[in-house]
Amino acid sequence: MEAPDTFSLLDLGVDPTTKAVTSSSSSLTAQLDVLNSTHRGLLQLSTPNQAPPPPLPVQPQRSAQIGKLRDSAQAALKKQPTSTSNNPSSSEIPSNVSEAIKLYTLAIDMALSRPTWEPSGLLREEAAIMLSGRAEAYGLARQWGDSFVDAQLSIECKRAGNALAYARGGRALVEMGRRVEAKDFLAQGADGENTALQGAKGQLNQLKAQIAQAQAQGQQVPPQALGQVKQMETAVSNQEEALKELNILAKDVA
Amino acid sequence: MEFDLLSTAKGLVLPLAYLIILVGSLSTFSYLYRRRKAMQAASLQPWFPPHTSRNVYLTLLELQSSDEKNTKVPDSVLRAALLRRAVEDIQRLIQIRAQKPALTQLLQRGAVGDQLMQRFQFAEKEMEAELRDVVQEANALAPQQNWGQTIFQSAGEIAHTEAFKKKLDDIEATRADERERWEVKRKNVSEGFLKELDGVATKKPGSSDDEVLVESGGPDAPLGKGKKPAK
Incomplete structure (x- = not known):
C-alpha cells in the first residue's frame, strides 16, 4: 500500500448513462465488475443515502419468501405417491418431484442472492436447508450425482447440526455404488454430528437450568426465552432423529 | 599573575577544537545513520500488494472533484467503491490478525529477521490510518445514517459471504462430472x-x-x- 496520503491514479471512467465504472486496463475488469454489481445492489436500497443498513435487524421478506417456496416444494413432494419411480430403469422423473426440484432451485437462488451485506450466517442457514431439501428431491428422482453434490453443498453451508444432509449424501453414494466413499463420508458425518448434538443438548440444558433458577427466585421468565427453549427442543429432537438415520446408514455400509 | 586574554584564548583553542570535532563528527554520524535508516524504511517492501479498491475509490473521488460535466460521478458509485474498499480492508485485517502470533513467535526464535517485523508493523500502522479514513469517508457520504459505525459490519459480512461462496463454487464445479x-x-x-x-x-x-x-x-x-x- 502507498503512504496514507497518496494513491495511484487509475485510468477509470464512468459511463454517463449506466453510471458503470469502466477502465481501459483489463487487469481491473474483475474488480470493477464486482464494484458495479455492488453499485446496482445499493441502488435498490430504500435507506436514506442508499448506504447499506447494518446487518441486523434483517428485513424478513426474503426469509418469508424462501420459507414459502420450501413449503410448496415439500407439498409437491407429498402430492402423489411416487409410484412410477419404483422402476429404476425408467429415467423419467415424476412430475411432482421435478416440480419440487424446480421450487427448491428457486429457493436456493433466492437464498444465495441475498444481499451480501446481510448476515452471512443467515444465508448459510437457509441455503443449507434448501440444498438439503433439493438433495432429497434429486434422490427421489434417482439423480444421485446431483443429490450428492447438493448434500455436499449443504454441508459446506452448515457444518454442524446437518445430519440430514450427511445421510442424504451418504445414501446417494451408496446408490451410486461408491461404498468406500460412502463409508468415509458417513463415518465423518456421524462423528461430527454426535459432537454437535452433544453441544446442542448442553446448550439446551444450560438454558433450562437458567430458566428454572430464575423461576425459583420468583422472577418472571420472558416468553421469548420459553419460545427459544421450545425451538431448541424441536431442533435437538430433529437432529437426534437425523443422527439415528445417519447411524443406521453408516452401520449398513460398514 | 595578570589576566592575559590572548594567552587564555590560545590555551582554549585546543579543548574547543576537540569539542567541535567531537560534536561535529557525532552529529554527522547520527545524521548519516538516520538518513540511511529512513531510506531503508522507505525502501522496505510493502506487506500487502497495492490496495486497488482504495485506488479505485480515490480515483473516482478525484474524478468527481475535477468535475468535467460528462464524467460526473454520482455519490452512489462512490458509496459502492467505498464499500468495496472496506471489504478489502477487512480481508487484510483478517490476514494481519492471523499472521501476527505466528510472526511474533518466529521472531522470538530468531527464525525471521527484524526487517520482516518492521514491514509488518508498518503495515499495521497503515491499516489503522486506513480504517480511520474509511470511517470518516463513510460518515461524509451518508451522514444521516452514521454509516461509519456500520460500514465495517457490512463489509465483514460481505467478506465472509464471498469467501464462503467461493467454496460453494468449488463444489458446484464438480456437478457436471458427478452427474455424468x-x-x-x-x-x-x-x-x-x-x-x-x-x-x-x-x-x-x-x-x-x-x-x-x-x-x-x-x-x-x-x-x-x-x-x-x-x-
Missing part, C-alpha cells in the same frame, strides 16, 4: 438390472460396482460391467 459419472453408471446398471430383475431380487443395482466386488468377493460376481448384459 452417475448417468454412465445408471445406463450400465439398468441394462443389467432389467435382465436380472427376476433373478436376484435383493441385489441392489449398485452391486455391479467394482468397489463392491472387493468387499463381497463373490466368485460369481461379474468382472466388468460389460459382461452383465451378455449373461
